[in-house]
Amino acid sequence: MNAILSKLGLFWRAWRTQHPLIKDYYAELAKLLQYKLADIPMLAIDLEMTGLDPAFDQILSIGIVPIKNGQLQMAKAQHKLVSIDGSVGQSAVIHGILDNQLQDALSPEQAMQWFMQQSKGHLLVAHHSPLDLAFLEQGISLHLAEPVKLLAVDTLAVEKRRLLRQQEVFKEGELRLGACRERYNLPVYNAHNALIDAIACGELLIAQMAAMGDGDKLTVTDLF
Amino acid sequence: MDASELQPISDFLSALTPFDSLSDAALQRCCRALTIGYYSKASGYVPLDEDHPQLYIVRTGAFEVRNQDGELVDRLGDGDYFGFPSLLSGDKISNRIQILEDGLVYHLDPDTFNFLRNESREFDRFFNRAYAQRMRHQGRFKAKEMATTNRISTLMTKQPLTIDVNACVADAARLMRDNRVSSVLVIDNQQLKGILTDRDLRNRVIALGHDGQLPVHQAMTTSPTVLNSQALVFEAMLLMSECNIHHLPIIDDGEPVGVITSTDILRGQSTQPLLLIGEIERQSNLESLINVSKQIPLLLQNLISADARAEEIGRVLTSVTDALTRRLIVLNQQILGEAPLAFCWLAFGSQGRQDQAACSDQDNGLLVAGEMDEHAQGYFEALTKAVCQGLDSCGYVYCPGDIMAQNPKWRMTLTQWQQKFEHWVKQPEPKALMHASIFFDMRCVFGSASLFDSLQDHVLANTKGNDIFLAGMAGNSLQVSPPLGFFKKFVLERDGSEVKGIDLKHKGNALINDIARVYALFAGIKEVNTAKRIRELMQLNIINRKDALNLADAHEFIAHMRLSNQGYQYTHNETVSNYLMPQQLSSLVRHQLRDAFKVVHDAQAGLKLKFTRSF
Structure with missing residues (x-):
């Protein structure tokens, strides 16, 4: 596991960072990565954005749901809207968040602080995590004035490795969240928002972990 | 938090009895209290924590509840529950939950469960009733017979025929004749004193040389065996066979309210x-x-x-x-x-x-x-x-x-038929055999049984142990395989672009019929009914017990699916067909159907190994 951490430069970053929230995040992460996989607290996340480019587009909402002992904790599932500069414009068609709904939203700075607090002591999980992480890292370095490197399990990458191991040739779209869920007999969710997709991603992860077999022997490296 | 945020979960729950009886607020609180887990078939059983009982709500997947002795108590699919007995009784968890198909399960903690029971009477009553039922239905999957569940009141003759204890037997006989019944209840002051039946008239009046003026009370059966109208038909049958009687007076609150006879029960069945x-x-x-x-x-x-x-x-x-x-x-x-x-x-x-x-x-x-x-x-x-x-x-x-x-x-004529069959058996061309196979399932409906026997004996003498013919028959029956694809997924029949579903007859039962026929002709078994053929093959040890039982079960299950599907089509004014759409099934039934087809697949492989030499 230390290899993963070194690769991210986590030790180095933890020592260097000034921001207390980010310092805590690194410290807790280094600790929990030593646990057995089944014992690692995780946090499934999903974002809605105004577009796909982290340099220009902004985060609209964040959904999170913690996973403890292999079970999603609905009591601690949360959904936060984030206020943005300008209008949601055309992207409202996809995520359904309208400008007037953003009135009670958190400011980006509040949102990033809240997110770092929630992430503390959890291993992040997302479907196609590089995109979500890019937005979060961008947002944090912008609003908390401190560069950050986040670590997340990518359920898409887990699935891709599994399919490749089975020597399956996969077609376009087979790694999409809905398609992956179908392979595990998970229900179809028609509604979409950051929270529902975070739940959908979390469920996929526990299904993937169940498929890997003996829970006691798995370590976090099995997910990377 | 907005109520709609957990919409997929609240939508699912609100469609389930008894969650549909909850107020919106209670439902939201329930959604918020859930934890979600996933159980994989590979792990065998759902791990149940003795110290933390929970309500388990099946979201997807299939499960079996088994008691300590491993007997099947219940089968569960989407929207079913388990874990509630120990929640309600506080007793130790005694059942085990076997995982048949991977699935997602919601867990509800005891505090919220009890809160919901307080909140809605219907919710409380539902689980109490389910608990009582679970206790009663320990053996529910063994056999389902109408006789065990129906009440006597549905079959008995109401307003029974009665006669006063001091009347003479000739009057009683006339009364029975006029009402065309075989018994009469003998009463004194609304109280049942006895019963007089055809048999009593024969044995205690005529055989003893009495005349018609004999008082009823000297001929009747005194203090007869009785039942109440709420007893089960099953109990009546039991009593009749134990006491060797055919008439049972039915007494409610001390007064005779009816009679049930063995004929009534037979008719009811x-x-x-x-x-x-x-x-x-x-x-x-x-x-x-x-x-x-x-x-x-x-x-x-x-x-x-x-x-x-x-x-x-x-x-x-x-x-x-x-x-x-x-x-x-x-x-x-x-x-x-x-x-x-x-x-x-x-x-x-x-x-x-x-x-x-x-x-x-x-x-x-x-x-x-x-x-x-x-x-x-x-x-x-x-x-x-x-x-x-x-x-x-x-x-x-x-x-x-x-x-x-x-x-x-x-x-x-007999000789012509015998020659016809001989021709099929001696020159088993695949094409000819395909058409001829239906002739090998023959039965005499009318006429001389000995004539039919001379034909069937002749045919079986020719087929028994006839390797070349049997290889031809086996080869034919292997032309079609059950509708299971590579990853045990169903293969659907298509008609152009239209998906027609699974052909339960030609890809299911017909294959089992074929398999049973080849074995039966091999062994010279006269029986042509598939279930009976399989039973006899099992008794002769030609198919081993486990495979035979599996095959018979698969035959019954697929045929049952076909019939209930046709029943559904009929009542919904759809064209009655052999096609079934697997999406319309619960995942539990899908699982069972897949298993049934798997049995057919294995039996075909066995047939191939035994009779054809092309490997």
């Missing part, structure tokens, strides 16, 4: 088929027979909705067909006169196997004892034409392949 067959026997012309035959689809529906076993349904429907056929032969013989030669009416295919269902066509032939002269030719032609036409009018349409007794080709 299979009312409609027996009545229908009785009615067929009574009809004296074709028109009235056609009229009676209109009840057959209804009979099928009743049997399906009564959840009868598919094998029984097939046997019942076939016995109706047999009765119709026999009645048509008898009626036409009344017109045409006695037959010049002894003959047998042969039934082939599904009627032969006794597994007819909706919309069967006729497959039959005629076996005549000796050479037919011109007069006999004419007689049998007229007879068979009339019977086949009659069957057609009664809903058994003409056979598209023209395998009917009215076709001179299938109206033959």
